[in-house]
Amino acid sequence: MTAPLRLVLVDDHEMVLHGLVAMLGHFATEVVITGQATTATAALTLVADERPDVVLCDVRIGKESGLDLCRQITAQYPETKVVLLTVYDDEHYLYQALRVGASGYILKRIDGQELVAHLRRVRDGETVIDHALAGRVALSAARLSAGEFWPGAHLGLTQRESEVLELLVSGHSNKGVASKLVVSEDTVKTHIRGLYRKLGVSDRSGAIAVALREGLFR
Template sequence: MQTIRILIVDDHTLFRQGIRKLLDAQADMEVVGEASDGLSAITMAAEQAPDVVLMDIAMPGMDGLEATRRILGSAPNARVVVLTAFEEPEYVMGALHAGARGYLLKDTDWRELATAVRTIHRGGAVLSPAVTEHVLDAFRRLSPPAAPLATPDELTAGERDVLLLVAQGCENEEIAARLSLSPKTVGNRLTDIYRKLGVSNRTQAVLFALRRGWIRLD
């Protein structure tokens, strides 16, 4: 069993210690470090090479969004999940644009948090239900850009099939099974989708497609 290496970044000591105790109790997880601010998080990430970073937003000095950008800039294989009390769309979108693979609120049940860590580690994406609703509402209020980066026709039929299943929450292995493809082919199609849409991860790709009405989650 592969152990998921986790870095916890939050300026509240008791919160960090509580999360650490819960996650360290999981057989497949190990908390390799804690940081109380963005700068410390960057240093700790470089030293410990975590698989998943749980990142708060509001911290002294450098905030979690800038820390996320810098960590992913130097360690692109790391996966960041924002864990915060803020559910406003501007924070959510800021986190996603910074490269976060997930956005969870601090009232998330610890079992859901553990599941989210595993999902992110496998290449998935997670959003708290309240956050998802706010983000979709924000996109509905936005008028489409005058010159979108891509149109549905610029994606191949195979890429559109993959994107739809990603929007439904499927991970690469499930997508491969449902479309009779290899996981490597699914990964290649996702890479092509990111390039065409000008995004960096599956969450951003889904939100891009939702905003333009290419896909629906009904």
């Protein structure tokens, strides 16, 4: 028989941790929870000590970033897989998660049996994406294969600058953009300066005007 999957849980809400423990308790022969953490620092210590097969963590851990934690774990302990379990039904977070080495992105409405199945697939080397997002990812892949790159690519924008511009057009503040992309406000300001330069504008309203004129976002 296959040995039980060794799992570390990371979430800043004790209630969520208790809920996961209770749910996964029904699958004790398949999953063993080797530790729980409410901060990124505690999570790293647990991973170092326990060397679990999988770490299941949220995109946000209080004021800390689960994406940063994922990056650190996959760099320092490549044998440990990281799966993001979150309420954020948002491609921005999904793409960020995949960029930093996550092996899965699952929404918190998942049931126990499906979660365990996904965790086993991750341990076996697969990447899993919640079915609610999989269709959008497939559409993006189809557009890329057809040569339809990210909006603004023909204007010289990087994919990240395009993402920032889309959020500006949607009315997000710098702080809101930073929250959406899980980066610092200073990083957002750097991207904004870059897209201003490439679009030949000097302020936010000018950038939005170019985006609307070019029909970059529908």
